[in-house]
Every structure is written in structure tokens, then in C-alpha cells.
Amino acid sequence: MKNLISAGLAAISLSVLSFAEVAAGNTPTIEDAMIAAGRDVFEYRCQACHSADPAKNAFGPSLIGIVGREAGSLPRYAYSRAMMKADVVWTEDNLRGWISNNEKFMPGTRMRHVAITDAAEQDFLIAFLRSLK
Numbered sequence: 001m002k003n004l005i006s007a008g009l010a011a012i013s014l015s016v017l018s019f020a021e022v023a024a025g026n027t028p029t030i031e032d033a034m035i036a037a038g039r040d041v042f043e044y045r046c047q048a049c050h051s052a053d054p055a056k057n058a059f060g061p062s063l064i065g066i067v068g069r070e071a072g073s074l075p076r077y078a079y080s081r082a083m084m085k086a087d088v089v090w091t092e093d094n095l096r097g098w099i100s101n102n103e104k105f106m107p108g109t110r111m112r113h114v115a116i117t118d119a120a121e122q123d124f125l126i127a128f129l130r131s132l133k
């Protein structure tokens with residue numbers, strides 16, 4: 001958590017310090033800081049079940065390329081019926097709904113309850129998920 005907070009602070013101070021760069025349309029430093037903060041959230045909240053190894057399914061399915069992917073669409077992973085039946089594309093909005101309360105978002109999912117309700121923490125995590133290509 002301490003890591004997360006310092007990474008979050010780094011993201012905030014970066015976003016202040018590099019305002020000139022932002023004005024010049026040069027934003028990757030902020031995105032990088034967001035991703036780093038999101039990696040901490042991921043390691044703490046998700047990695048026990050989702051491998052960060054590109055092609056690997058662990059207890060949970062691989063999340064590589066998750067943004068824009070159809071729910072339950074990896075061929076070699078045994079999803080719940082709820083996930084298979086769901087007509088959901090993992091847009092950033094849907095991912096936000098999922099990580100803030102996955103069981104409410106998709107009743108019947110096999111993923112253990114996750115509730116990340118802090119908006120900044122959600123932003124960081126989604127930035128990290130976006131970087132998984």
C-alpha cells in the first residue's frame with residue numbers, strides 16, 4: 001500500500017511538474033507513472049490469480065490484450081457459464097464496473113469478490129491493463 005501511495009504521489013507530482021510537456025502534447029511520462037502505480041495495484045490485488053506472463057492462463061485467464069477483448073473469449077480457458085454467456089466487451093468503463101464490484105457486474109462469475117472503489121486506484125489499474133499488449 002505504501003508503494004501504491006508513493007507511486008500515486010509520483011503520478012500526481014509528475015502531472016504537475018510536466019505541465020509544460022503536456023502543453024506540448026508530450027504526455028507519455030504521465031501515462032508511464034499511471035502504469036507504474038497500476039502495476040502495484042495489480043501485483044497486490046490481481047496477480048495471485050492472473051499471471052503477468054503474456055500467454056499464460058493461471059487460476060484466472062490471461063489479461064493480455066484485455067482492453068477491447070470480448071468477455072470469456074480465450075479459447076484455452078475454462079470460464080464460468082456466466083462469463084461465457086455474457087454479452088460484454090471489456091471497455092474501460094466495463095472494466096471499471098468489474099473491478100469496483102465484479103459479482104454485481106456479472107452475477108454468477110467464478111472470480112472471487114473484488115471491490116476497488118477508489119477512483120484513482122481504478123485509473124491506475126486500468127492504465128496498467130491498457131499497457132498489457
Ligand code: HEC
Nearest residue numbers: 045046049059060061071072073079080083109110111112
Ligand atoms: C482469487 C483469484 C482472482 C483474483 C484475485 C482476481 N481474479 Fe480476475 N478472474 C479470476 C477468475 C477465476 C476469472 C474467470 C471468471 C469466470 O469465468 O467467471 C477471472 C476473470 C477476469 C476477467 C475477465 C477475463 C476474460 O477473459 O473475459 C478480468 C477482466 C479480470 N478477471 C480482471 C481482474 C483484475 C483486474 C483483478 C485485480 C483487481 C482480478 N481479476 C483479480 C480470478 C481472479
